[in-house]
Amino acid sequence: MAHQAHAYHMVDPSPWPLTGAVGGLLMTSGLAIWFHFHSTTLMTLGLMLLLLTMYQWWRDIIREGTFQGHHTPPVQKGLRYGMILFITSEVFFFLGFFWAFYHSSLAPTPELGGCWPPTGIITLDPFEVPLLNTAVLLASGVTVTWAHHSLMEGERKQAIQSLALTILLGLYFTALQAMEYYEAPFTIADGVYGSTFFVATGFHGLHVIIGSSFLAVCFLRQVQYHFTSEHHFGFEAAAWYWHFVDVVWLFLYVSIYWWGS
Amino acid sequence: MTMSSTAMVARRALTAASHGGHEGGARTWKILSFVLALPGVSVCMANCYLKMQAHSHDNPEFVPYPHLRIRTKPWPWGDGNHSLFHNQHTNALPTGYEGPHH
Numbered sequence: 001m002a003h004q005a006h007a008y009h010m011v012d013p014s015p016w017p018l019t020g021a022v023g024g025l026l027m028t029s030g031l032a033i034w035f036h037f038h039s040t041t042l043m044t045l046g047l048m049l050l051l052l053t054m055y056q057w058w059r060d061i062i063r064e065g066t067f068q069g070h071h072t073p074p075v076q077k078g079l080r081y082g083m084i085l086f087i088t089s090e091v092f093f094f095l096g097f098f099w100a101f102y103h104s105s106l107a108p109t110p111e112l113g114g115c116w117p118p119t120g121i122i123t124l125d126p127f128e129v130p131l132l133n134t135a136v137l138l139a140s141g142v143t144v145t146w147a148h149h150s151l152m153e154g155e156r157k158q159a160i161q162s163l164a165l166t167i168l169l170g171l172y173f174t175a176l177q178a179m180e181y182y183e184a185p186f187t188i189a190d191g192v193y194g195s196t197f198f199v200a201t202g203f204h205g206l207h208v209i210i211g212s213s214f215l216a217v218c219f220l221r222q223v224q225y226h227f228t229s230e231h232h233f234g235f236e237a238a239a240w241y242w243h244f245v246d247v248v249w250l251f252l253y254v255s256i257y258w259w260g261s
Numbered sequence: 262m263t264m265s266s267t268a269m270v271a272r273r274a275l276t277a278a279s280h281g282g283h284e285g286g287a288r289t290w291k292i293l294s295f296v297l298a299l300p301g302v303s304v305c306m307a308n309c310y311l312k313m314q315a316h317s318h319d320n321p322e323f324v325p326y327p328h329l330r331i332r333t334k335p336w337p338w339g340d341g342n343h344s345l346f347h348n349q350h351t352n353a354l355p356t357g358y359e360g361p362h363h
Binding site: 034035038111112113118119120121122125127128129131132134135136138139142143145146149150152153155158162165169181182183184185186187188189190191194 | 286287289290291293294297298299301302304305306308309312313320321324326327328329330331332337344345346347348351352
């Protein structure tokens, strides 16, 4: 058996970066094909390839870390840096949409009636479902913290319960938002109000779905004894991401739902 | 780097709190979940239910504002004139509400 004289992980050659890139290419060009030629084949193919890539790449990482012991402390430190940098990039992503919102709403143009909300727009009551959504996400932040402490203290059953509760709250948020989207008196085509509202909250909702999925994977892993009380970085990364999603919602709620109403 | 003894004591207390002590952490957050977080959600649910009951259900009169209901390019689904979450009852088309009764 070969040995290495360092604590780092020299990863084996893998096809997944290539399949992921090809998947990305097919999805983007497929989107253009759909818009102009009304065929969804290329886009669907790209989506399938992307989903397969994600499944197999992350499965391989779990194999390397949990089962083969490659995630030594320095390797874990690198993974931590990576997750922090990724979340930082997502912060900047959302910053752009907040910029668009404030640009449009602080100096509303004459075409909109010179006011915000624009003439003819009936806004959602911030103290109805949006407030409930805020409570749901804040509660999920508490339950995910309960989960983390349970993991650290070796409380297996509590960790499973609290993680399940967190995921259910995430699903409840998604269901509530979907209902709000359907019931809203305005659509994405209602000028810059509709555009900023649905693009900002829409990308947020997508991130809630991604975060819930990440937590669900952690749930399955916890059930299968992957995590130890000292080493559970996958869960920590999911929890960081979830808190980020919560914070973005708070900014959305205060800016678009409350101030913007 | 040396610190005053007060600073050292404070630092130790904060470290213990953030780590939740040796057995306090999970229990604390479990209590917070069931006493604060979930009841908070229930209160907001009740608030929503009550507020929705007090609503009137009539839509405002349709005014064909040019800055709303924009149709620069048709959507790539259906007849291209309905948004993804289109609701016949609450969303008017550029020509007005659909159907005889909304």
